[in-house]
Structures are given as C-alpha cells and as structure tokens.
Amino acid sequence: MQLSLIIPLRHLTRSFNGLLRSHPTLPKSWITGVAIALLTGLTWLNLALPAQAAPDPYVLRYLDVNEPVELTIDDSGATRPFSIEEISKGKRLFEDSCKNCHVGGATLPNPLISLSLETLKGATPPRDNIASLVAYMREPLSYDGTEEAFGCRQVPESWLSQTEVENLSAFILRAAQKGPGWGATSF
Ligand code: HEC
DSSP, rough: OHHHHHHHHHHHHHHHHHHHHHOTOOOOOHHHHHHHHHHHHHHHHHHHHHHHHOOOHHHHHHHOSSSSSEOSTTTOOOOOEOOHHHHHHHHHHHHHHHHHHHGGGOOOTTTTSSSSSHHHHSSSSOOOSHHHHHHHHHHBBOOTSSSSSSSSOOOOOSSSOOHHHHHHHHHHHHHHHOOOTTTOOOE
16 A cells, blocks of 8 residues: 555656646645545545455355365366455355345255255255356256246346356355355254
8 A cells, every 4th residue: 555655646746846837826725635635535545445355254264265265167076266256256146146045055935955065966967066056046947957946046147147156156165065054954
C-alpha cells in the first residue's frame, strides 16, 4: 500500500505545481481540495481491492485450503488444482443460491439425499467429481439417474457460467471431504 501511494503522490505534487504555474489565478485551496479528494479515492481503492479477494475464513480453517488443492475433475480420476479464491467464490455462490435447502450439506426437503461424500458417491452416475456435479446442476436427475429430479434447483448457463459452477462444485466437493459435520442425513 505504501509503495503504490507514494508513486501517485509524486505525480500529484508535480501536476499540482504545474497547474499553479499555468493557472496562477486558480485559488490554491481549490486545487488542494481536488488533490485531497483524489488521494482519498486512491486510498479507498487501495484498501477496498485486496479486501475483496480475501480468502474465506471457513475455507481456510475448516476446509484446510492453505494452498491450491487437487480435486478430481471427471470419472477418469484426473485432477486439477483449485485455489482458495476459487473455493471461496464457490462458497459464496452456495450461500446465495443453495444454502436454504442444503444448509451444512444436508438436504432439508429430502434428508436421505444429502451432499455428504458417501451419498454423492452412491448416486448413479456418482456425483463425487467436478464434471458430474456440474452435469447435475445443469440437469438434476433422480438418485438412480433414470428421471429428472424436480426438487433441486436447476442452474442454467444463462444464470451461472461454467467457471462459476466449477467453483461451486469445488466448494461442495472439498466441504464433503473435509467439512466437520457436513452432509448429515439425520437431524
Ligand atoms: C428448493 C430446495 C433446493 C435448492 C435451493 C437446491 N437444492 Fe439441491 N437438492 C434438493 C433436493 C430436494 C435434492 C434431492 C433431489 C432428489 O430427489 O433426487 C437435491 C439434490 C442435490 C444434489 C445431489 C445430492 C446427491 O447426494 O446425489 C446436489 C449435488 C445438489 N442438490 C446441489 C445443489 C446446488 C449446487 C444448489 C444451488 C445452486 C442446490 N442444490 C439448490 C433441493 C434443493
């Protein structure tokens, strides 16, 4: 923060002196006012931007994501790393759109089909990797995979992008692996 402020400050001082030279009639207080407003804006930007990208404390502490974690992306068993930022974004999406029915990984309207790892694995086809979770969100199917499931919330592409549903799936998968008490089927 210090470095990034010093540079604009130098620029500002230079243009401030330049402005005074070219417009000797401009009241000094007016120019100072503009300079202060600019600086306040810069400081605000400086403080606001890093805060936005802050890792989620639950993801950090309870899902144990200190560095990118490898998650299985399809049924071939291939993996790719997901960063704490991606998983934190997934958590936010989950809270906005899924938590009402799936608080703590449970499924309130149908408790037996929770988001626990065991239950996800037991579905046909298994829902324990990124691609199969994404496929489920795009078109929810019954637990045995034979018909459409109407109880869950379908996520069309017009609502969440491919990257967003992948982040959301990464959060669910990591929570199913690590989240304390995640996906209870009886309560
Ligand atoms: C209105 C309540 C509701 C909302 C909101 C909801 N779900 Fe569901 N979800 C359900 C129900 C009910 C089921 C079980 C469906 C069935 O009968 O097969 C389910 C099942 C699932 C399953 C399959 C679980 C398994 O073990 O096979 C996944 C994955 C899932 N939901 C993800 C999501 C995601 C992601 C969101 C947010 C975008 C979401 N759900 C929002 C009600 C909901």
